[in-house]
Amino acid sequence: MWFTLAEHAVLTADSHADSHGGAHTSTGLSNNKLGMWLFLGSECLLFGGLISTYMLYRGRVGEGPRPSQVFDIPFTSVSSFVLLMSSLTMVLAVSAAHKGDDRNTYLWTTITALLGATFVGGQVYEFTAFYNEGMGFTTSLFSSSFYVLTGFHGVHVTVGIIMLMSIVGIMKRSKVPGSKSETVEMIGLYWHFVDVVWIIIFTLIYLIPA
Amino acid sequence: MTNIERPTSASEVAAVATPSTSLGALKRPVASTGWKSWLFTVDHKKLGIMYSAAALFFFIVGGLEAVLIRLQLAAPNGKILNADLYNQMFTMHATTMVFLFVMPMAAGLANYFIPLQIGARDVAFPRINAFSFWAFLFGGIFLNLAWFLGGAADGGWFMYAPNSGPVFSPSHGVDFWALGLQITGIASLAGAVNLITTVLNMRAPGMKLMRMPIFTWMQLVVQFLLLFAVPVITVALFLLSFQRNFGATFFDVSAGADPLLWQHLFWIFGHPEVYILILPSFGVISEVLPVFSRKPLFGYPFVVFSGAAIGFVGWGVWAHHMFASGLGPVSVAVFSISTMAIAVPTGVKIVNWTMTIWGGKLQFTVAMKFAVGLIVLFTIGGLSGVTHSVAPSDTQQTDTYYIVAHFHYVLFGGAIFGLFSGFYYWWPKVFGKLLNEKLGTWNFWMMVIGMNMTFGPMHILGLQGQPRRMYQWTEARAGEGFFNFGFWNMFASIGSLVLTTGVLLFLINIVITARNGKVSPLDPWDARSLEWMTTNPPKEHNFDSIPTISHLDEFFHRKYEEDANGQMVKVKTAEQVLKELEDNADAHIHMPSPSYWPIVLAAGLPVIAFGMIYSIPIAIFGGVIVLFGCYGWAIEPSTAPDDDFDPPATTKDVVHVG
Amino acid sequence: MTTEIHTTTEHGMSNAGYVRIAAILAAITALEVATYYIDLGALFLPSLLIMMAVKFYIVVSFFMHLRYESKLFSWVFYAGLFLAMTVYGIFLATFHFFS
Ligand code: HEM
Numbered sequence: 017m018w019f020t021l022a023e024h025a026v027l028t029a030d031s032h033a034d035s036h037g038g039a040h041t042s043t044g045l046s047n048n049k050l051g052m053w054l055f056l057g058s059e060c061l062l063f064g065g066l067i068s069t070y071m072l073y074r075g076r077v078g079e080g081p082r083p084s085q086v087f088d089i090p091f092t093s094v095s096s097f098v099l100l101m102s103s104l105t106m107v108l109a110v111s112a113a114h115k116g117d118d119r120n121t122y123l124w125t126t127i128t129a130l131l132g133a134t135f136v137g138g139q140v141y142e143f144t145a146f147y148n149e150g151m152g153f154t155t156s157l158f159s160s161s162f163y164v165l166t167g168f169h170g171v172h173v174t175v176g177i178i179m180l181m182s183i184v185g186i187m188k189r190s191k192v193p194g195s196k197s198e199t200v201e202m203i204g205l206y207w208h209f210v211d212v213v214w215i216i217i218f219t220l221i222y223l224i225p226a
Numbered sequence: 227m228t229n230i231e232r233p234t235s236a237s238e239v240a241a242v243a244t245p246s247t248s249l250g251a252l253k254r255p256v257a258s259t260g261w262k263s264w265l266f267t268v269d270h271k272k273l274g275i276m277y278s279a280a281a282l283f284f285f286i287v288g289g290l291e292a293v294l295i296r297l298q299l300a301a302p303n304g305k306i307l308n309a310d311l312y313n314q315m316f317t318m319h320a321t322t323m324v325f326l327f328v329m330p331m332a333a334g335l336a337n338y339f340i341p342l343q344i345g346a347r348d349v350a351f352p353r354i355n356a357f358s359f360w361a362f363l364f365g366g367i368f369l370n371l372a373w374f375l376g377g378a379a380d381g382g383w384f385m386y387a388p389n390s391g392p393v394f395s396p397s398h399g400v401d402f403w404a405l406g407l408q409i410t411g412i413a414s415l416a417g418a419v420n421l422i423t424t425v426l427n428m429r430a431p432g433m434k435l436m437r438m439p440i441f442t443w444m445q446l447v448v449q450f451l452l453l454f455a456v457p458v459i460t461v462a463l464f465l466l467s468f469q470r471n472f473g474a475t476f477f478d479v480s481a482g483a484d485p486l487l488w489q490h491l492f493w494i495f496g497h498p499e500v501y502i503l504i505l506p507s508f509g510v511i512s513e514v515l516p517v518f519s520r521k522p523l524f525g526y527p528f529v530v531f532s533g534a535a536i537g538f539v540g541w542g543v544w545a546h547h548m549f550a551s552g553l554g555p556v557s558v559a560v561f562s563i564s565t566m567a568i569a570v571p572t573g574v575k576i577v578n579w580t581m582t583i584w585g586g587k588l589q590f591t592v593a594m595k596f597a598v599g600l601i602v603l604f605t606i607g608g609l610s611g612v613t614h615s616v617a618p619s620d621t622q623q624t625d626t627y628y629i630v631a632h633f634h635y636v637l638f639g640g641a642i643f644g645l646f647s648g649f650y651y652w653w654p655k656v657f658g659k660l661l662n663e664k665l666g667t668w669n670f671w672m673m674v675i676g677m678n679m680t681f682g683p684m685h686i687l688g689l690q691g692q693p694r695r696m697y698q699w700t701e702a703r704a705g706e707g708f709f710n711f712g713f714w715n716m717f718a719s720i721g722s723l724v725l726t727t728g729v730l731l732f733l734i735n736i737v738i739t740a741r742n743g744k745v746s747p748l749d750p751w752d753a754r755s756l757e758w759m760t761t762n763p764p765k766e767h768n769f770d771s772i773p774t775i776s777h778l779d780e781f782f783h784r785k786y787e788e789d790a791n792g793q794m795v796k797v798k799t800a801e802q803v804l805k806e807l808e809d810n811a812d813a814h815i816h817m818p819s820p821s822y823w824p825i826v827l828a829a830g831l832p833v834i835a836f837g838m839i840y841s842i843p844i845a846i847f848g849g850v851i852v853l854f855g856c857y858g859w860a861i862e863p864s865t866a867p868d869d870d871f872d873p874p875a876t877t878k879d880v881v882h883v884g
Numbered sequence: 885m886t887t888e889i890h891t892t893t894e895h896g897m898s899n900a901g902y903v904r905i906a907a908i909l910a911a912i913t914a915l916e917v918a919t920y921y922i923d924l925g926a927l928f929l930p931s932l933l934i935m936m937a938v939k940f941y942i943v944v945s946f947f948m949h950l951r952y953e954s955k956l957f958s959w960v961f962y963a964g965l966f967l968a969m970t971v972y973g974i975f976l977a978t979f980h981f982f983s
């Protein structure tokens with residue numbers, strides 16, 4: 017069933033292309049966007065694996081602190097909120113890019129990067145605080161799997177920040193090959209995905225006690 | 227006549243670097259001949275050849291490792307390898323065969339033939355394609371570096387804890403293994419995104435999904451399996467690396483960890499992986515059988531859907547590798563039943579192939595022989611697979627040579643025979659010369675006999691209780707009479723030499739064909755699918771004009787038409803069909819331009835990995851290479867601008883590819 | 885050919901619309917955090933999971949435009965998502981995680 021429905025999706029995309037005549041691809045969809053969505057589908061299994069590992073080990077704290085002893089919910093709520101709002105600024109950047117409004121594209125892209133950096137900064141602060149409370153990377157299975165999961169997410173955010181800052185630089189020098197707005201949109205897709213992963217992590221890891 | 231145009235070295239980035247041009251520090255490579263044309267190519271055909279050549283090299287390496295294993299086990303108390311080396315040998319043998327031979331060989335065929343089969347001029351992301359190849363190659367070399375740096379990985383290709391931990395595996399072998407597979411994983415993942423996009427988006431007009439050649443279909447399923455399975459092993463490998471290099475204890479029972487975590491993650495990836503290995507070969511023989519039976523594939527939609535069904539159900543059976551691990555009765559029952567179920571779509575395929583041959587005018591070319599060989603041998607392996615799906619029976623078989631027999635029948639008799647069928651079938655397409663059929667026949671029979679001699683007796687050995695992964699067996703426990711270990715082990719080892727001779731004949735065939743092989747006619751096999759509707763070897767742009775597709779087996783339908791009695795009769799030769807395409811040739815085609823960045827980017831990865839093992843600054847240096855590569859990549863257009871071409875394109879009718 | 889195609893699909897949402905969406909997301913987040921301080925009893929877990937799913941869906945549908953795009957994108961993405969949920973769900977079940 018899953019398969020026939022997916023098949024249907026491709027076929028409708030096919031006919032869509034036909035009705036629009038000279039589309040460049042068989043489905044009429046952009047290669048870049050399709051590639052990006054495929055990649056994000058794949059990322060679901062990456063984060064799924066890390067989250068499941070954490071779930072399995074969250075209670076195994078050994079001599080170290082338990083999750084509820086270290087988590088600082090107000091602090092993490094704020095940084096989660098910051099990341100969530102960066103999705104808004106990102107979408108505004110994409111929207112500006114689609115309108116060809118360079119100034120606002122730079123503006124919102126830069127703000128998104130700054131919000132992202134705030135989030136990562138918060139994470140660094142949080143990790144340091146945990147470490148000072150006796151929760152090192154190797155303290156327990158809980159701590160290792162926590163740091164690996166959130167660390168992976170943090171690396172994803174950092175990569176996003178680098179991409180955002182680079183695109184501003186490259187755009188200012190008019191060096192973007194191909195469609196500018198699509199490039200911004202691609203980075204946007206990645207950025208939002210990293211945000212939704214955090215939506216899940218925030219609930220499953222922080223808010224629901226082990 | 228089509229005018230394939232090339233960018234010149236002169237422009238692209240002005241020679242004098244002003245601030246605005248210096249970002250693209252390197253000029254685009256332009257060589258179209260010589261080694262540079264290979265190193266920096268983004269052409270899917272060149273990359274396909276390089277994938278396959280590298281895979282063939284690793285096949286030889288893995289084969290030599292296998293021969294050493296068999297020599298060690300030929301007689302009791304083998305002395306050729308010590309226990310430690312033996313462990314490294316079987317680990318690296320399996321790893322090499324799975325990740326560095328079958329997968330990249332299938333990727334090579336996919337690269338070469340998917341664009342041709344769907345009527346495209348290249349893949350969707352030509353530079354990512356080049357990156358995938360280099361990442362695979364560097365990852366494979368990296369994996370094998372461990373041999374020279376203190377010993378290779380030795381925990382088995384499934385690398386169970388605690389064998390994977392520092393206590394039982396103190397050398398850096400497992401580190402190299404985990405990070406090397408991480409790199410080849412990146413290659414596979416990038417390849418999957420690329421090929422899926424290609425299949426969905428780059429089809430010629432009229433090439434509906436259900437008109438696609440079956441090889442492309444099976445590869446599409448494989449790429450989806452890779453897309454979703456690779457990240458699972460990525461997680462597992464990262465956890466392993468963190469355990470080994472940074473002191474975590476994810477799989478360390480004494481620290482309270484659950485060793486089944488690794489087993490689950492590995493097999494959630496591992497079972498889809500076995501379909502990743504076999505489905506390309508299913509695709510190959512589904513092309514070969516109809517051509518040499520002079521009949522269309524029987525039940526094309528069933529072959530497509532059963533392939534997709536295998537891909538789907540393949541996600542729900544992984545724990546059949548863990549029946550003996552104390553999963554609990556419910557899990558065992560569930561996975562036992564799902565495993566039995568997966569034999570059904572596999573059986574459907576076997577029925578379809580048999581019905582394709584049935585009543586056909588068979589031509590036993592070497593390609594056909596290998597295809598029929600696959601049907602027979604794979605069926606044997608499939609049947610022993612069903613015997614392990616019965617959990618109580620599997621508890622007898624698991625960790626014995628019976629399992630080794632099973633997976634070699636499906637992998638050697640299935641995956642590898644399919645690939646060989648493809649070699650003989652497609653060789654003239656790729657190189658314009660036919661492999662020698664006579665030598666090929668010897669090649670085939672030596673491989674059939676050798677493979678049955680080697681792996682057949684392992685059923686007996688296994689049921690007699692010879693365990694897997696033991697570096698010696700002893701006379702005292704060898705048993706008597708017909709079931710004596712001694713006789714069958716010796717027999718299997720001799721078989722492995724016959725098998726090696728068979729493979730050697732193939733290598734000789736390559737050399738002989740290259741020296742003075744018969745030049746192939748345009749359509750040597752009277753083939754059916756689109757990849758044959760172009761020259762041998764195809765031009766850089768594949769098709770002079772993109773054909774419009776109105777049939778499954780388009781090429782066949784252009785050559786044959788139904789006569790008054792409903793018989794298919796030949797109305798056009800391949801040359802005539804080709805001429806029609808040439809007459810409508812696109813005047814100016816701008817192919818994706820060669821690039822330095824894919825290889826630069828890929829080269830950064832093993833440096834990072836090396837640094838993770840030995841010293842972090844090296845890893846950072848690798849990261850800088852990667853970053854540098856990314857920037858170069860990001861600001862360089864995939865196809866050079868029109869005014870950069872020679873002659874500069876003035877006309878509007880330039881066709882851009884990629 | 886990748887770079888040329890730029891299908892100017894209308895993304896069906898104004899900037900004000902995006903701000904409204906963000907306000908909804910912020911409100912849900914506030915509720916989520918509130919569950920930490922208020923005792924919801926048996927409702928605690930389901931309410932958190934539902935709010936999480938809703939937020940996820942909103943970001944993916946509106947910010948990532950999945951609602952306005954070709955179904956094919958939804959298929960490849962949700963295929964990965966549901967595959968992950970199923971496979972890892974079974975995986976955790978074998979460890980008796982849910983019981
Ligand atoms: C008819 C379909 C199949 C069934 C029912 C089946 C069943 C099984 C089972 C239950 C095992 C685990 C045995 C044990 O370790 O105790 C197994 C092992 C294995 N199978 Fe299959 N199998 C099938 C097809 C395949 C195919 C198509 C391939 C690869 C092309 C394959 C490759 C393997 C490998 C490599 C192993 C051993 C893994 C290891 O322990 O190292 N099987 N099979």
Ligand SMILES: [Cu+2]
Pocket residue numbers: 496497500543544546547
């Ligand atoms: Cu399996």
